[in-house]
Amino acid sequence: MIGGGNAGLAAALTAGRLVGRVLLLDRGPAALRGGNTRHTRNIRCAHSWSDAYSPGTYLFAELWQDLCGVGTGPSNEKLAELTVRESEHVPAWMTGQGARWQPPLAGTLHLGRTNRFFLGGGKALVNTYHRALAQLGVTVRYGVTVLDLLMDGDRCTGVLTRDGGVPARAVVCASGGFEADIGWLRRYWGDAADNYLIRGSADNDGQVLAALYAHGAARAGQERGFHAVAIDARSPRFDGGIATRLDSIPFGIVVNRDGLRFYDEGEELWPKRYAIWGRNVAEQPGQIAYSLWDAKVRGLFLPPMYPPFSAGSVRELAVVLGLNPDTLAATVRSFNAAIQPGGRFDPGGLDTCATVGLSPAKSHWAQPLDTPPYYAVPLRPGITFTYLGVAVTEQARVLRTDGSVLRNVFAAGEIMSGNILSTGYLAGFGLTIGHVWGRIAGTEAARAR
Amino acid sequence: MLDELFTEAERQLNICNSCRYCEGYCAVFPALERRTLLAPGDITQLANLCHDCRACFHACMYAPPHEFAVDPPRILSAVRLASYDRYLPPVGWARPGWSRGWPARAAAAALVGLVLLVLVGATEGLGALGRRGGPYQVIPYPALLVIVLLPTAWSVAVMVRGFALYWRDVHGPLRGLADRRALGSALAAAARLRNMRGGGEECYAAGDDPSPARRRLHGAVAWGFAACFAATVAAAFLQDVLGSPPPYPLLSVPVILGTAGGLSMLAGCAGLIALKRDTGPPPAVADYGLLFGLGLLALTGLLTLLLRATPVFGLILVIHLATIVVCFAIAPYTRFVHAGYRFLALVADAIEQRPAGSVV
Numbered sequence: 001m002i003g004g005g006n007a008g009l010a011a012a013l014t015a016g017r018l019v020g021r022v023l024l025l026d027r028g029p030a031a032l033r034g035g036n037t038r039h040t041r042n043i044r045c046a047h048s049w050s051d052a053y054s055p056g057t058y059l060f061a062e063l064w065q066d067l068c069g070v071g072t073g074p075s076n077e078k079l080a081e082l083t084v085r086e087s088e089h090v091p092a093w094m095t096g097q098g099a100r101w102q103p104p105l106a107g108t109l110h111l112g113r114t115n116r117f118f119l120g121g122g123k124a125l126v127n128t129y130h131r132a133l134a135q136l137g138v139t140v141r142y143g144v145t146v147l148d149l150l151m152d153g154d155r156c157t158g159v160l161t162r163d164g165g166v167p168a169r170a171v172v173c174a175s176g177g178f179e180a181d182i183g184w185l186r187r188y189w190g191d192a193a194d195n196y197l198i199r200g201s202a203d204n205d206g207q208v209l210a211a212l213y214a215h216g217a218a219r220a221g222q223e224r225g226f227h228a229v230a231i232d233a234r235s236p237r238f239d240g241g242i243a244t245r246l247d248s249i250p251f252g253i254v255v256n257r258d259g260l261r262f263y264d265e266g267e268e269l270w271p272k273r274y275a276i277w278g279r280n281v282a283e284q285p286g287q288i289a290y291s292l293w294d295a296k297v298r299g300l301f302l303p304p305m306y307p308p309f310s311a312g313s314v315r316e317l318a319v320v321l322g323l324n325p326d327t328l329a330a331t332v333r334s335f336n337a338a339i340q341p342g343g344r345f346d347p348g349g350l351d352t353c354a355t356v357g358l359s360p361a362k363s364h365w366a367q368p369l370d371t372p373p374y375y376a377v378p379l380r381p382g383i384t385f386t387y388l389g390v391a392v393t394e395q396a397r398v399l400r401t402d403g404s405v406l407r408n409v410f411a412a413g414e415i416m417s418g419n420i421l422s423t424g425y426l427a428g429f430g431l432t433i434g435h436v437w438g439r440i441a442g443t444e445a446a447r448a449r
Numbered sequence: 450m451l452d453e454l455f456t457e458a459e460r461q462l463n464i465c466n467s468c469r470y471c472e473g474y475c476a477v478f479p480a481l482e483r484r485t486l487l488a489p490g491d492i493t494q495l496a497n498l499c500h501d502c503r504a505c506f507h508a509c510m511y512a513p514p515h516e517f518a519v520d521p522p523r524i525l526s527a528v529r530l531a532s533y534d535r536y537l538p539p540v541g542w543a544r545p546g547w548s549r550g551w552p553a554r555a556a557a558a559a560l561v562g563l564v565l566l567v568l569v570g571a572t573e574g575l576g577a578l579g580r581r582g583g584p585y586q587v588i589p590y591p592a593l594l595v596i597v598l599l600p601t602a603w604s605v606a607v608m609v610r611g612f613a614l615y616w617r618d619v620h621g622p623l624r625g626l627a628d629r630r631a632l633g634s635a636l637a638a639a640a641r642l643r644n645m646r647g648g649g650e651e652c653y654a655a656g657d658d659p660s661p662a663r664r665r666l667h668g669a670v671a672w673g674f675a676a677c678f679a680a681t682v683a684a685a686f687l688q689d690v691l692g693s694p695p696p697y698p699l700l701s702v703p704v705i706l707g708t709a710g711g712l713s714m715l716a717g718c719a720g721l722i723a724l725k726r727d728t729g730p731p732p733a734v735a736d737y738g739l740l741f742g743l744g745l746l747a748l749t750g751l752l753t754l755l756l757r758a759t760p761v762f763g764l765i766l767v768i769h770l771a772t773i774v775v776c777f778a779i780a781p782y783t784r785f786v787h788a789g790y791r792f793l794a795l796v797a798d799a800i801e802q803r804p805a806g807s808v809v
Contacts, residue, residue, distance in 0.1 A: 031514055038510035041470055102473025102648055119648045120508030121470030127507060131658065241510055243467040243517070303485050305467040 001025065001172045001442075002146050002159065002208055005035030006122075006431055007413025008174035009129040010438025011445065013097055015172075016136035018446035023166065024133065025144040025159075027175070027203045033142060034126030035176055036200035036385060036414070036430075039241040041122060042115040043094075043435065044428035045087040053101040054091070056113040060084055066114070070275075071424025075221055080420045082394060086436040091116055093439065097132045099125055110271055115428040145203075146175070148211045149409065154400075156409045170408040170448035172441045173398070174434070177386035177414045178206025179226065180238060185386075188223040195287035197231060199382045202238035209389060209415055216400040218391040221418015225387030227425040228278025233288060233378035234306045246377055247301040248308075249277060250365050251347070252293030253335055254379070256284040259318065259327030261335065266364035269350065275425040282381040289379045290321055292332075295371040300347050308375040317374045334358065336368035385430065387418040396441035408448040412437035451531050458492045458524045464517055471505040475647030476638075476798050477521070478505070483801060494619035496528035497787075497794035500644040502652035504659070533786050536611035543607070548782035554775060562771035568592055569767070578763030583695040587763045588770070596770065600778035607781040612789050620797045628800055635795035642667060644795075654724055663724060669717030670743060671788075676710025677750070696757060708754060711747040718744035739784040742776045 001012045004026030012024045026033045046063040047054050063084050067074055074080030095101075100119035104112030111117075118125045133140060148160040149171060158167040178184045180202050185193035198204075213219070235244035250270050254277075256262055263280045267273055281289045311317035318328040335358065343353035345367055353366045389411070391399040396410040413434040420433055462481055465471065472478040477498050484491050503522045511517035538544050547553040565588070569577055572589055580586040584593060616623060626632075638644060645652050645664045654663035684703040687693045697703050718740045725737070749769035756765050780786070 029514075031512075034510075100648065100650060105472050105479070117473070119473045119650060120504065121468075121510070123510045124504075124508035127657075236516060239515065241468070242470065243464045243511065245467075299485050302469070303463070303466055305464055 001174060001445075003035060003172075003174035003176060003413065003415075004028065004033050004126070004140070004142075005037040005174060005176060005413060005434060006040070006125070006129075007415075007434035007438035007441070008172065009034075009037075009126065009133070010435050011172045011174055011410075011412055011442035012138050013129060013132055013136065014439045014442030015446040016133065016138040016442075018443065022136075022138045023168075024138060024140045025146060025161070025166075026140065026142050027145050028142065028201065030142045032201070033130070034123060036204065037122045037126055037434070039122055039200055040125075040431055041242070042111065042117045042428045043090065043431035044115045044426060045090050045432060046084055047088060047091070052103050054113065054116050055104075058114050060088070063087065063114070066426055067420075067429070069424075070421075070426050072422045074420055075422045076391075076419045079392070079394065083420055083433060083436050086440075087432045090432065090435045090439075094118070094125075094435070098128045100128070110269070111427065146208055146211075149208075149215060151215050151406075154404060154407050156406060170410070170445035172396075172410045172412060172438075172445050173208050173212060173390075173415055174412045174438060174441070175208040175415055176201070176204040176206075177226075177389065177417070178209055179204055179383045179386045181205040185383075189282070192282060192287050195380060196228075196282070197233075197235050197240065197244075197380050197382045198238045199229075199231065199240055199244070199384050200238070204385070204414075206386075212390050212398060212406075212409070212411070215406065216402070217406065218399045218401045219418070220389050220391040220416060221387040222422060223388050225418055225421065225423055226278075227275060227384040227387075227421075227430065228282065228381045229274055229384065230277035230281045230289065230291075230379040231382030232304060232306050233380040235380070235382065240382070243305045244382065245274075246291060246304055246379065247274075248291045248293050248304070248375075248377065249274075251297040251301055252291060252369060252375075253332070253362070254280075254289050254291050255323070255328065255331055256289050257286050257323065259323045259331055261331060261360060262289075264360050264363055266354070266362045266366060268364075271427060275427070277379075278381040278383065281379050287381055290323070290376050291379055292317070292369065292374065292376045294369045294374050296367060297347075298375070304377055306377070308377045310373045310375045312372045312374075314369065314374055317376055321376055321378065332369050335362070335366075336370060339366050339368055384425075385414045385417070387414075387421050387423075389415045389418040392416050392419055392437075394440075395444045396437050397444065408445070410441035410445050410448075412441040451535065454524070454528050454531055455489050455492055458496070458528050459487045461519050461521060461524055462487055462492070462495065464511060464519050465505075465521060468511070471508060473648040474504050474508075474650070475500060475502065475644040476795075477525070477644075480798055480801065490618040492528055493532045493615070494794055494797055496525040496532060497615075497619075497790045498644065498798055499525040499529065500642065500652075500791070501526055502645045502647060502650075502654070502663075504647055504650050504653060507653055507657070529787075529790075530784075532615070533611075533784070533790065536614045536790075537781065538607060538610070544782065548779040554779065557778075558771045558775040561774045562767055565596070565767045565770055568596075569763070578767070579760055581758050581760065581762040583757075584766055585694065587766050593770070597773060597777070600774050604777055604780045608786055608789060611781065611786065612793060615790055616793055616797070619794070620800070625800065626793075626796065628796070631796045631799035631803075634799040635792055638795050638799075639792055655727070663721070666717045666720040666724065669713045670721065670740075671717075673710040673713030673715075673717060673747065674743065676706045676713065677747070678710075680704075680707035680710060704754065707750065711751045711754075714743055714747040715751065718747065738779075742779070742783060742785075745772050746776055 001008045001024040016022045046060045047058050102117050102119045145162045146159045149156050150158045156171050180198050231244040249265050309320045314329050314332045315325040318325040338355040338358035340356045345353050350364050355362045355366050392411050398406045398409045398411050417433050501522050506522050511519035547557045577587050642664050651659035651661045652663045680703045722740050749772045753765050753769045
């Protein structure tokens with residue numbers, strides 16, 4: 001099992017129950033084990049039942065519809081459908097490995113029906129899975145970088161690590177996307193990639209993915225496909241995770257470095273729109289934008305990790321941010337003037353506060369920016385993971401460009417998410433893909449001869 | 450020093466408040482989410498609400514070696530210890546030097562023992578040490594009462610003063626404390642150590658895997674202490690109301706409660722000391738002080754009972770009394786006070802949680 005995230009762990013836990021010897025390689029040190037799963041928090045699964053942690057029902061058809069509603073829909077409908085169908089069994093399986101759950105609380109209430117929250121988040125889940133692995137007698141090695149697969153025709157005989165070869169009867173590649181390799185991102189995004197921040201592990205450089213391509217694996221997904229959100233521009237280059245995200249966007253306006261608005265900040269409820277803002281910012285000059293709000297809405301959203309910039313007037317704020325004060329003042333003036341009178345502000349739902357005759361419009365929660373102090377946070381695209389990966393069969397077996405398969409090489413998780421996700425993202429679905437395909441890959445790898 | 454702790458705690462807690470993954474664990478995180486600004490009083494309250502189970506640390510992707518270096522239990526422990534210190538009287542006569550450090554404490558106990566021996570010699574004569582059965586055959590009742598009540602009154606005064614200062618800082622006027630519902634829910638949370646197993650996950654004191662060991666051992670000490678207290682009250686009742694002086698038979702309420710409580714405390718203290726020794730982080734000396742103190746109280750108390758029919762009874766009694774006097778006198782300067790501060794933190798938290806109290 002190459003990769004210690006949820007997909008690799010699910011594969012190891014599944015295979016460990018079927019065969020005697022399973023080896024899990026995590027590239028990170030023990031203290032940072034779990035790859036990007038460390039930064040996760042919930043999983044989206046269909047359920048016809050309900051309990052304290054998944055109130056109501058979320059049937060196959062609804063999850064399928066939600067998946068079809070993001071971006072340009074699923075890349076491979078057959079595999080996407082399999083993912084949604086199998087998702088129903090995942091929560092019980094996770095509980096069986098020792099996972100604990102928490103009821104949806106204040107900040108997560110709106111997601112409670114569709115997404116199931118594990119107690120303490122992803123690192124706690126990773127710790128739980130490692131306890132289960134230890135009970136199964138699965139060996140785990142940390143700090144191991146896999147450089148290549150050792151191939152004999154369409155059969156893999158082992159992997160080449162930085163410390164030498166490891167023989168294997170079957171290999172599961174669950175090593176994530178390539179988002180941490182800025183050079184690789186630059187191939188599709190040009191110099192803009194230099195301004196992207198990577199929200200997860202700096203180890204996800206796609207080394208195994210590149211090796212699979214070299215051995216003839218077929219591509220799945222789009223080169224520019226990724227899950228990215230707008231995060232605080234002051235975040236670290238790698239591994240900033242959830243704490244760097246911002247929820248201020250629907251409460252004010254967002255301008256680019258020219259001081260101009262460029263997208264409807266109030267298009268939809270935030271949980272349904274947060275995932276498009278990474279791309280929105282990525283498309284702006286210099287890949288930077290600024291979220292602005294005023295004293296009226298302070299405290300209505302989660303506080304940012306880094307204190308916001310503030311000033312007594314819009315012009316002063318522009319100076320602090322290094323923007324043109326005249327342009328920014330004009331943008332705010334025309335925004336304020338375009339707000340339809342008589343709207344009733346309601347942060348809890350799609351309200352009636354909107355602009356008229358403004359382009360781009362702000363469809364909801366449009367209130368004038370008129371109450372000092374004014375606040376701002378600079379935004380950058382924060383990439384969670386890339387979608388471009390390897391094509392797989394329904395058994396998670398890696399497909400080659402000539403239509404044949406690598407007989408005993410399987411893929412699970414972000415490295416094959418391009419089979420399912422095209423451009424958009426559905427909160428909590430990365431874990432669904434990891435678990436469903438990790439279990440399939442683990443089962444099939446255990447059976448491989 | 451304290452300012453540095455608050456600054457570091459604020460830095461870490463702001464990261465926690467932006468993340469919120471731990472909100473399913475203990476009361477600290479929902480309490481943090483109710484605050485957008487963290488004044489020193491807020492941080493002090495959160496620190497005392499923390500039961501140091503370390504579940505959040507083990508769940509934290511920002512824990513060292515991550516550059517954010519988040520470790521809430523460690524920084525909150527530091528703030529908590531500093532807060533105990535802060536609510537003590539200023540250094541001087543009200544905070545004597547002998548309350549700190551083992552040699553000074555042992556010397557104080559030896560001195561008290563000596564005073565007791567002089568007292569015995571002056572009243573009953575040193576020959577009284579050889580008597581057996583009841584304490585008053587060795588030391589007259591009024592002398593014993595004064596000897597034990599003096600340090601107790603002193604300690605209660607010092608602790609009540611600290612608790613009042615704490616309440617003022619984290620909550621406000623003292624009359625807010627007269628809240629029956631909040632007191633009830635705080636008692637329930639304290640009795641079950643609910644915050645030591647937040648979200649149903651046990652404490653990590655024993656290492657990388659959750660275990661009920663610390664919660665159970667703490668229960669053994671706390672309930673044992675309560676039983677010994679009840680034994681004292683029962684003995685007082687027998688003596689002063691029913692007019693039946695000690696010694697009491699083995700099958701009497703004071704002896705049964707005292708024996709069970711003493712054994713429970715002794716086992717709990719020994720277990721907790723071993724647990725702390727086994728697991729490195731952070732070996733606060735103050736912790737050991739409380740555990741050794743309570744353990745010694747239990748041990749000398751049990752020996753007093755066990756040896757009451759032997760010639761060494763008088764000597765053991767003097768040792769037990771000297772231990773009581775010193776332990777009671779230094780209680781406010783040890784982590785004994787954690788019980789009071791944590792309880793107040795739970796009361797304040799219960800008041801905060803009510804919709805009526807949730808002023809945005």
